[in-house]
Amino acid sequence: MAPDRGSPEHETEDETRALHRASTEEDAGDLELSAVEDSQRYLAEQAEQPQNFTFRGTVVGLAIGVIICFSNTYFGLQTGWISGMTMPASLIGFAFFKSISKHLDYPFTPVENVLVQTVAGAVGTMPLGCGFVGVIPALNYLLKPEENGPMPLSTANLILWSLGICFFGVVFAVPLRKQVIIREKLKFPTGTATALIISVLHGGGDDARIARHESGIETAKRKSAEILRSRSRSEDMLRRSSSMSGIPRDAAGNFQAVPTMSVEIIESDDQGPQNDQRSDWKSKIRLLVVAFGISAIYTLSSYFIPQIHHLPVFGLPLARDWLWTLNPSPAYVGQGIVMGPATTLHMLLGAIVGWGILSPLAKSKGWATGPVDDWQSGSKGWIVWVSLAVMLADSIISLGWLVLRPLIIRGPQWYYMARDGNIWGLLRSQHTQGGSYTALPSSEHPTSHRLGSNSDPQSTTKLEKDDSPDVDAPPAHLVPNRIVLALLVVSIAFCVLAIRTVFGSLVPFYAIFLALVLALLLSIMGVRAQGETDLNPVSGISKLTQLIFALVIPSSNPNAVTINLLAGAISESGALQAGDMMQDLKTGHLLGASPRAQFYGQMIGSAVGAVVSAGVYKLYTSVYQVPGGLFQVPTGYVWIFTARLVTGKGLPPMAWQWALGAGMIFAVMTALRIKGQGRWWQAWVPGGIAVAVGMYNTPSFTLARTIGGLVNWYWRWYRKREDTPVIVLASGLILGEGLVSILNLCLASMNVPHL
Numbered sequence: 001m002a003p004d005r006g007s008p009e010h011e012t013e014d015e016t017r018a019l020h021r022a023s024t025e026e027d028a029g030d031l032e033l034s035a036v037e038d039s040q041r042y043l044a045e046q047a048e049q050p051q052n053f054t055f056r057g058t059v060v061g062l063a064i065g066v067i068i069c070f071s072n073t074y075f076g077l078q079t080g081w082i083s084g085m086t087m088p089a090s091l092i093g094f095a096f097f098k099s100i101s102k103h104l105d106y107p108f109t110p111v112e113n114v115l116v117q118t119v120a121g122a123v124g125t126m127p128l129g130c131g132f133v134g135v136i137p138a139l140n141y142l143l144k145p146e147e148n149g150p151m152p153l154s155t156a157n158l159i160l161w162s163l164g165i166c167f168f169g170v171v172f173a174v175p176l177r178k179q180v181i182i183r184e185k186l187k188f189p190t191g192t193a194t195a196l197i198i199s200v201l202h203g204g205g206d207d208a209r210i211a212r213h214e215s216g217i218e219t220a221k222r223k224s225a226e227i228l229r230s231r232s233r234s235e236d237m238l239r240r241s242s243s244m245s246g247i248p249r250d251a252a253g254n255f256q257a258v259p260t261m262s263v264e265i266i267e268s269d270d271q272g273p274q275n276d277q278r279s280d281w282k283s284k285i286r287l288l289v290v291a292f293g294i295s296a297i298y299t300l301s302s303y304f305i306p307q308i309h310h311l312p313v314f315g316l317p318l319a320r321d322w323l324w325t326l327n328p329s330p331a332y333v334g335q336g337i338v339m340g341p342a343t344t345l346h347m348l349l350g351a352i353v354g355w356g357i358l359s360p361l362a363k364s365k366g367w368a369t370g371p372v373d374d375w376q377s378g379s380k381g382w383i384v385w386v387s388l389a390v391m392l393a394d395s396i397i398s399l400g401w402l403v404l405r406p407l408i409i410r411g412p413q414w415y416y417m418a419r420d421g422n423i424w425g426l427l428r429s430q431h432t433q434g435g436s437y438t439a440l441p442s443s444e445h446p447t448s449h450r451l452g453s454n455s456d457p458q459s460t461t462k463l464e465k466d467d468s469p470d471v472d473a474p475p476a477h478l479v480p481n482r483i484v485l486a487l488l489v490v491s492i493a494f495c496v497l498a499i500r501t502v503f504g505s506l507v508p509f510y511a512i513f514l515a516l517v518l519a520l521l522l523s524i525m526g527v528r529a530q531g532e533t534d535l536n537p538v539s540g541i542s543k544l545t546q547l548i549f550a551l552v553i554p555s556s557n558p559n560a561v562t563i564n565l566l567a568g569a570i571s572e573s574g575a576l577q578a579g580d581m582m583q584d585l586k587t588g589h590l591l592g593a594s595p596r597a598q599f600y601g602q603m604i605g606s607a608v609g610a611v612v613s614a615g616v617y618k619l620y621t622s623v624y625q626v627p628g629g630l631f632q633v634p635t636g637y638v639w640i641f642t643a644r645l646v647t648g649k650g651l652p653p654m655a656w657q658w659a660l661g662a663g664m665i666f667a668v669m670t671a672l673r674i675k676g677q678g679r680w681w682q683a684w685v686p687g688g689i690a691v692a693v694g695m696y697n698t699p700s701f702t703l704a705r706t707i708g709g710l711v712n713w714y715w716r717w718y719r720k721r722e723d724t725p726v727i728v729l730a731s732g733l734i735l736g737e738g739l740v741s742i743l744n745l746c747l748a749s750m751n752v753p754h755l
Contacts, residue, residue, distance in 0.1 A: 039471045046592025047477040051112035053597035060096060061116040061601065062608055064089045065123025069609060071738020072124055073616045076133025077626065079701050080635030080693075081335060082125060084580055086194045086587070088288070088731035089120035094201045095285045110202045114593040115601050117194060118584040122170075122605025126613040128538075129169075129576045129606075130162040135569040136617065137636035138643075139562070141627060147561045148506070155618050157502045162610035164498025165570055167491040169577025170602050172520055174484050176527055176578065177585050177595065182472050186531030191586030197724065198591060284728050291732025292739075295330040299740040302329075303747055304755045309630075310700055322359060323373060323380075327700035334733030336708020337726050341717075342683040343690045344702075344709025350686075350694025351702040354383045358658070358695075367653045373698075375627070375637050380698075382652050384634075384641050387695035389659035390666045392547065392642075394688025395540025397670040402525045477594040492516055499566065506559045507566055514552065515567040518545050519574030526575035527582050536579035539689060542572035543642055550646035564643040577606065623749045634696050666691070 051057070068089065072082035093116035097108035127133050136158070143149020153161070180186045302308050312319035313326045336344045359379040362368040370377025375384075472478070496512050522541045530536040546568040553560050581602055588598045620631065627633045645651065645659075666688040676682035694702050708730070715726045 043471065043589075043592045044474050046111055047473045047594040049109060049111050051106065051109045051115075052477075052594040053115060053600060054112060057093075057112045057115040058119055058601060058604060060093055061089070061119025061605065062123060064092055064116065065120040065605055065609060066612055067735065067739055068120060068124030069127060069612050070616055070742050071735060073127045073132060073613065073620060074738055074741040075331065075335075075734075076127050076635070077137070077620060077631040077633055079332075079697050080133055080633075080638070082128045082133065083335075083338065083734065084121040084125050084190075084583070085731065085735070086117045086121045086190060086583065087197055087727060088735060089124075090114075090117040090194055090198050091201070091284060091288060091728065091731070093117065093120070094198075095288075110198050110591045111588075111593040111597075113198045113202070114195075114584070114588045114591055115597060117198075117587070118598050118601045119605040121580055121584060122602045123609035123612060125576060125580055126162065126166065126606065126609030127617070129166060129573045130610055130613050131165075131569040131573070132158075132613050132617040133633070134635035134639045135565050135572075136161075137621075137626060137633040138565055138640040140621070141633075142636055142640045143561065146558075148559060149562075151562070153502065155614060158614040158618065159611050160498050161502045162614050163607065164495045164502075165573045166577065166606045166610040167603065168488065168495055168516065169519070169523060169574035170581050170599070170606055171484060171487045171491050172523060172574065173527065173578040173581035173585070174479050174595075174599060175481070176524065176582065178472075180527060180531050180582065181586055181589055184531075186528070186586075187534075188531045188583050188586035189534040191583040192590060194583075195587045195590035198587070284724070287725060287728050288732040291330070291334075291729045292736040295334070295733045295736025296740040298328075298330050299737040299744065303744045303752075306630075306754055313703075321372065322355060323698050323700070324355065325698075325700045326703045329704055329737060330733040331737035332701055332704035333708040333711070334730035336705035336710075337712045337730035337733075339705060339709060339712075341709040341713035343687065344706045346686045346690035347694035347697075347702045348706045350387070350691035351697075351699045352694075353691070354387065354695035355699050358383055358386060362654075365654070367655070377652075381637070381641075382655060384637055384696045385645065385651060385655040385659050386662045387692040388543075388638065388642050388645055389663035390688045390692040390695070391539065391638075392543050393663040393667040394670045394692070395537065395543050396547075397667050397674070398529070398537060399522070399525055399540055399544060401674050402529060473589075473592070473595055477596050479596050479599050495570070503562075503566070507563055511549070511553065511563050511567060512570075515545065515549075515570040516574075518548060518567070519571040522571055523575040523578040526579050530579045530582065531586075536575060537689075538572045538575045538579070541575045542568040542639075545571035546642050547646050553647075555647040555649065560647050561640070561643045561649070564647060565639055568639065568642070619745060623745055632698070638696055 046052075068083075068085045071085075076082050090113050093113055094108070097104065097112075101108070130136075136153070139149065139151045140153065141150055143151055181188070298308075309327050309329075310319065310325040311328060312324075314324045318324040339347075359368075359372060359382075362379040362382045363372065368377065368379040368382040372378050373380050375381040495516065496509065499507055499512055500509075522544065526536045526538060526541055546564050549564050549567045550560075553563050557563070581599075584598055584602065585595060587593075588595060620626070624631055627636065666686075669685055670688050672685045673682055673687060676685060712723075712726055715721050716723050
């Protein structure tokens, strides 16, 4: 006969469950506290290393960055595409120091590699950050006389302009770090992947664990969650077995708790894949060198045989009449590998719609009467207006969602808190928006809310009293707030002074200040988007700024187009710098590098990159015809056409009708992509930016990138292999053509004849 509810046997069972619950919760809390202390100690030890900021690391980073700067200028003037190349930079830096390791006074460590890739990335991205692949060519070559153009700028003015806009975004990123990296722990996939590669290259054990699991405390939280889940399973087993015989008892006849999963087992699960993922760094260097060599040979050959840039793979009529050719550039195949199959296929869709449907339609209807490849009167220029509408629609919906999402998701909670007068709770919910730091009532265990545990709401742990402290570098290695504030004021003032010096009274003071305010506000959205998706929507941010300035500056102003261009350039620069800085800070945080050292490295790299990118731009534009031939500067046309579109100038026949229709379609498409985030079908919904890029770039580049995207698909999805080898392959292909393009530049400057 089953015993009563109040029998001694049931009382013993309840006491056992209570004791078991208390012991497991105490173990979980102790584990999390121990992990916090271990991680804090680890970050302090790493930040104290003298290799965090070294002269040799800075010089090597600058040298790698100059190579990337040449490469990005070359590709940017062709198609508008650039890459920070942080992973290749860390790989090249490691290979260099490894080759001279016998002659080093002190070893090359992961934190010094973080410095190298930070400096290199800062230098390498300046062609985009300073507008040398878009805005500056538009000002120099594409402005019409009635728009007070063209506007040639001397090398000194280009350098002053670059230095003026290259700092404020870096400085503004520093205070954002605490929120998005330390508290919210946004992923920043490229930064995390770079940290993992650096850790594997240097053979780190704990480094790799922290890079994989964000930080030691995150690992502990997962382990404590496992303990608590195991506790719940134990209690369920006790309840189901209470009326059965054979339940283990101690010597006094009391029930014994079913043992929980041991921490050692969980640790072994976490550490298991690490050895399988680690590969020999020499094989990566070998692959990089082989890919570099293949691309270099092609690039040098293309100078003497320029016809290989345009292979008529679909027949001579399509190549001659409609520009359907293939550029078999290994570098563009590498770009496609980096972009992935979804993005490149969306670009291919844009090429088919733009160059296969709209271009013949515009030509046959008489909307574009000039030659197909003419930007002004041909269908090449007519297509750009449609692609601009697609980009604007995508940008407005995407950035609008970033602004409204917190209000939609957390608005009801904020409303009830404000209504009840819970100001402290409201501030805490704003302070801890990340998933790992959702504010909980003080009586709730930090993990019970997420696990749906039935634990006693009155139970507390040591971790609650500690309020789940953030794991960060020691204060001595952070950038002080007073320095950030001072540098922000100085950088903004210098930006205003530089723009007024270069452009004079063309740009009024209020327009410059408004552009800076928009740049700082929109860079917050850019940083958050990059942290969540690895995509910094700098193009959309610049277009949104241009749209806002069209409402502020009347179209009757003779300098409206120029002001519009410069405002967009300022916002793009700020968002790009802040996003790149945050990616690097994420890498540094995962590996324990000093944030202050990274900040100094980024500032040095930005300054050098501003000067170098201005010089490289002047070199290319003095030797080659721009726009024309090898360098069509499509991004420059996108900029100038956007300025004219939003100011209501220069639209060809039927362009606005088709642009409006395309914009409405892709507004819906973008909303669907947002709705389908994380679902299998999202990749099948065309992305607006990718489709637009496929429209305004000629098919020769898009076809090569699509080949690269299919290579990526074959390797990662069909063969189911890790993506590190193909990323290294792509990096070698891109760097090979980018570096050897300098040799081609020298050959062209000496008028060496083609074959």
